Amino acid sequence: MKQTNTSIRIPMPVRYLINAALIVLLWFILSSLMRSGAITNYWTGIIIMIGINIILAVSLNVATGYLGQLPLGHAGFMAVGAYAGGIFMRAVPVQEFLRAGNAGASVPYILIALLISALTAGIFGLIIGIPALRLRGDYLAIITLGFGEIIRVVLTNIDSVLGFDFTFGSAGLKRIPKYSSFTLVFICVVLTCFIIHTVMKSRHGRAILSIRENEIASESVGVNTTYYKTFAFVLSAMLAGVAGCLYAGYIGSLYPSTFKFMKSIEILVMVVLGGMGSMLGSVLSATVLTVLPELLRSVADYRMVAYSLALVIMMIFRPKGLMGSYDFSLSHLLEKGLCAVRLLFGRKSSEKKGESRE
């Protein structure tokens, strides 16, 4: 945000338009490559997993990077979202629509499923957040870790308590319609990033950041810290629920063992590796950490060794993560580029200045 008065500022609507155009372009390139077969089905699957992991990482980043807490139960929220979405989608006739090639008819059901997943995970986030957020640091880590395990155990055993098939226990919730197409995941990723970006660049986001920076000072200037902690936590949980729902629709069958403690750690590693509080970092490291294990399949036996070695090296040379807390703004880059161009040609075009800024 260091700008001199001579810099060029791109006005607000133009910034949004540039970003929107680039996002559409990226979608167009990827989807046409998929249609033409340049990206194989195998890689399409990996791209979808990248998308899901991006949502998980950026949503966890809200609670760790921005709020400054260390919850270890993110997989729990993902599981809640996945099962909520999966159970709903099995109950409605989406399977028939998809089989008949009538994807359009299933869209409203998919939207409802995403909404149900987000809300269910959000409610769980609220229930766990209110007591857990009274604690700090390692205590919070342990209580959320416990919560994640409780969710998994409940999903495994709830059928025998209820007396009817609900989650199908450790046998797994199978035959979920595979509704998570590339386009759907892509839209969800873009929306997730957009929501987090806009919330963080608002009074709510500033309040969340102030809690990370100094909670006592934050209280002393009238920020309702309990409210904003819960707010950030619930937002993080809801988006994890969405990721879970997409995961259910991509894999097609859910097992409680998928959402073990290690899954939470995996997501946390993505956030830490990308840099706490950097959305671009989370996106990049989610991509790298999804692709890396796939690329390392050729050295099958040494895969995890290479993976962990990459992490260790990373932490030695970039201890604050790939991006630190740097956040990417294309418009800023463009502005800088324009500035350089102007300096190069020595023109004094002051009429180009816009007054609004981010």
Add this chain to the structure above:
Amino acid sequence: MSRTPRPKTKLVPQPTTNYLPERDADKRPILETRHLGIDFGGLSAVSDFNVAVGPTEIAGLIGPNGAGKTTIFNLLTNVYKPTRGTILLDGIDTAGKSTTEVNRMGIARTFQNIRLFRQLSVLDNVLIALNNETRYSALSAILRLPEYWRRERIARDRAMELLSIFDMQPLADQPAGSLPYGAQRRLEIVRALATNPSLLLLDEPAAGMNPSETSELMDNIVKIRDTFQIAIMLIEHDMNLVMGICEVIGVLNFGRIIAKGTSDDIQSNPLVIEAYLGKKKEG
């Protein structure tokens, strides 16, 4: 330090043991504490603390290290729960309120060890304090509705206006942690003012400042009182500052008020001299 001497404020004794400046005498004190006290374990850190602060008064709290000055600020802002006594803010008891609520009721403070949002910009620091005035829902932030832009612009203008008290507008985009020490202290005062308080508590505002900065700060504290028409209570070790601008000074030792009055009263009070310098040897 070339300061024009200020006309002396005449103090009016209150029915209790408190004093108020004459101009505030017929108004209700903005802050009144009665027999306030707190124990930490067996140690009575503050006891029987009675004070009344007029709505436009500049009050000073001095005392040797460990006398309990900052503890009193923590009691007033409900960071600590008092063991005994009541705090009346504009006649309303603040017992059971959270620090956040007390701030909304009108007490803002700065900290002895600066507590800024270090990684955030100077402007953001002030905007966070304006959080309660900047009212829009999360939904209008996500959808970037016109309401969002309007409220944000109002908040930004207000923040810039507040920063202009200390001529800090050029620093608006810098991270607060990168500011020089004096500027950080000033930013804390601006941030506290942004919450629109009726009582401002300054915990050693001049700590780490050089004499010319201190002198400037003194002018600014008076200026703040005059423009915002608020009460200011400050803890300070710099006697030039305290004696120069405080209308009523309370001296604290071992958690108890040992003297109260104008700067002249305090300077000649044998109890105060004893607290600071020790007892004169008999004989």
